[in-house]
């Protein structure tokens with residue numbers, strides 16, 4: 001039987017269903033369970049990277065059964081569907097993270113440059129430990145030496161939108177994740 005693909009248009013581009021919301025939430029709950037186990041009694045601080053990670057951060061936090069806290073920073077590197085390679089920090093960290101166990105929450109690791117810069121920045125405040133949780137990871141695109149500790153899904157080198165991820169500002173409200181459709 002042929003699978004029916006849902007197509008959405010965002011700006012000038014067409015995208016097709018790639019990961020539906022049930023699959024996403026099931027995996028997010030698995031990551032939450034894993035983090036709950038790994039951080040028993042540690043009261044980790046989740047640091048969501050805006051804008052893309054807001055939905056993942058929210059669902060992930062709800063899946064963590066241990067006491068934990070959340071805050072956000074904002075980093076930006078993308079213009080359109082291309083990583084610019086230049087990472088800007090737009091909202092600074094407001095919390096004191098010295099001696100805290102922090103988990104950086106990212107929507108997607110592509111070249112890895114955003115996370116490399118984030119790790120460097122947070123390291124300067126001397127947390128006791130730092131890990132990365134990313135919903136999506138494009139291993140073929142990685143340009144730096146980076147370990148992603150919690151990965152939702154490894155995906156191929158194709159632009160995606162939905163569940164918080166955008167294409168020039170739009171598409172974040174889609175419940176499923178869509179992949180750029182090859183014409």
Ligand code: IMP
Nearest residue numbers: 052083109110111112113114159160165
């Ligand atoms: P990196 O610095 O190249 O790893 O890029 C990471 C950032 O680029 C992520 O936080 C996303 O905001 C954005 N990004 C990377 N790939 C995609 C994609 O396929 N769709 C939407 N945003 C993406």
Ligand code: MG
Nearest residue numbers: 049052053107
């Ligand atoms: Mg992002």
